Amino acid sequence: MGKRIVPDIVVARLPLYLQTLKQLQREGEYTTSSNGLGKRIDISAAQIRKDLSHFGEFGKQGTGYAISYLIEQLEEILNVNQVWDMALVGVGFLGHAIANFRGFNSHGFQVKLIFDNNPTVIGSNIAGFIVQDSNKMEEIIQEHNVKVAMITVDSDHAQEVADRLVKSGVKAILNYAPVTIKVPEGVQIQYIDPIIELQHMTYYLD
Amino acid sequence: MGKRIVPDIVVARLPLYLQTLKQLQREGEYTTSSNGLGKRIDISAAQIRKDLSHFGEFGKQGTGYAISYLIEQLEEILNVNQVWDMALVGVGFLGHAIANFRGFNSHGFQVKLIFDNNPTVIGSNIAGFIVQDSNKMEEIIQEHNVKVAMITVDSDHAQEVADRLVKSGVKAILNYAPVTIKVPEGVQIQYIDPIIELQHMTYYLD
Known part of the structure; x- marks a missing residue:
């Protein structure tokens, strides 16, 4: 795939293309063009073609892309x-909202572990998950081999939590x-x- | 200021510089350099200098920037x-979290109006705000001259809400x-x- 040579700014646009293609599919479309896709997201057709060309040939001249x-x-x-299990650290209002967000699953992610350091919250059930003690974060995350995490603690604790997530083997925060x-x-x-x-x-x- | 000639990608980085400078200030720093700032956010000193040069001369060779x-x-x-009043449309879990977020105020924003279309939610108090009927969105937003809004409704209604916000005079969504x-x-x-x-x-x- 030559991953190392694709500029990150190109990579950053791919999820937007994917999201828009899924939207077109939900609207009942079967094919689209760089032009049609680009109009939805204010990106030029030339840019889209160039971005995708890093990864292969996906469309045909004249007929465009098969969306699926x-x-x-x-x-x-x-x-x-694949579906990536995620750890969520911090269950204030925002953590609650994220734990209850149903949109992850169809896009490759699911919340699997929830942590907090507040004794009144630990052990409670949020969106079907038992909140676990963040003091045990390292061992639990390693045990479940979780590689993706979300931090919703306050600013003062974010770096410390990130350090511990990294130690636990998390690769994306x-x-x-x-x-x-x-x-x-x-x-x-x-x-x-x-x-x-x-x-x-x-x-x-x- | 020559706003029209500054690339949007440069504008997009300014809030990050501002956030990082505030962070340095909280840590007790009084001055910094393009280098010091850049290290925090993985942006090169040259890029920061170039970005800022669109707007004037803010630092001195050798002494750097006075943070404040x-x-x-x-x-x-x-x-x-200045502080921008904001309208928030949709009070599910995420809307609740945003209404309760205390971080806006010191950065130029405050939630002022909250709307929902659910009769069981309209009239309830969320974070000190009475949730108003989104059917009356246009007149209430105009009356309060609100120019900034956040949409936290579901995907199927987001475009319709955006259209109505625009009609109400909202300029940033x-x-x-x-x-x-x-x-x-x-x-x-x-x-x-x-x-x-x-x-x-x-x-x-x-």
Whole structure:
């Protein structure tokens, strides 16, 4: 696949293509074109063709892409032709919302473990999961061989939790705490931060 | 300011610089350098200098940036030297979490209006706000002159809600529904989607 030579900015767009293709499929479409796909997400057809060309030939001149085939291929490229178990650390309001989010499963992910350090929360049932003591995080995560985690603790504890997740063998962390986190080489980190997105938009407002 | 000529990819990085500067300030720092800032967020010093140079001269050769001054300047550039009232549409688990999030206020935003279409939820108090009937969204948003909104309804209703927000005068929409939304020219849209971020990371996992 030549993974190492694909720019990360290209990789970052693939999930958006996948999501949009699934949307088209739900709307009853069977085929689409770089043009049709691009219009949905404000990305040029040329960009989409160029991005996809890193991974192979997926469409035919004139007939475009078979949506179900391209979905399959993108799922394979993104390694979501399997379901990744996830650990969730921190069950405040946001942790609750994430634990109860039903959208993960059809996209390659499922919450499997939930941790918190609050004794009044540990042992309680959230969305069908028993909240476990975050002091036992390392051994439980290793035991379940979980490689993906989400952090929804407060900013002051996010780095410490991330360090412990990495020690437990986690290779991909989605951080909801509004703070930058350091992870070693070979561990992926991404951020969910509404303030970053909001400030990006207010730049353009009068 | 020459706003029109700054690439959006540069604008998108400014909130991250601002967040990191605030973090450094909380840690007791008074000055930093492009290098020091860059190390925190894995962006090169050259890139940071180039990004900031679109807006002026903020640092001095040898002494770097005065953090509080650069924060002030970035807040002004991003238009968050004021507080933007926000409307929140949809109060499921995620809407609850957002309504209860205390982090907006110190970054230029506050939830002001909450809407839902569920009669059992309308009139209830969430985080100090009375949930209002989304059928009255247009007039209430106009009355309060709200320009920023967050959508946390399900995918099937996100576009319809966005259309109504735009009609109400909203100019910036943060969409949490995992679906692409069309907005007219002059209206900003950004997305919060954990699945996109997770799939971006699993690309790199074995």
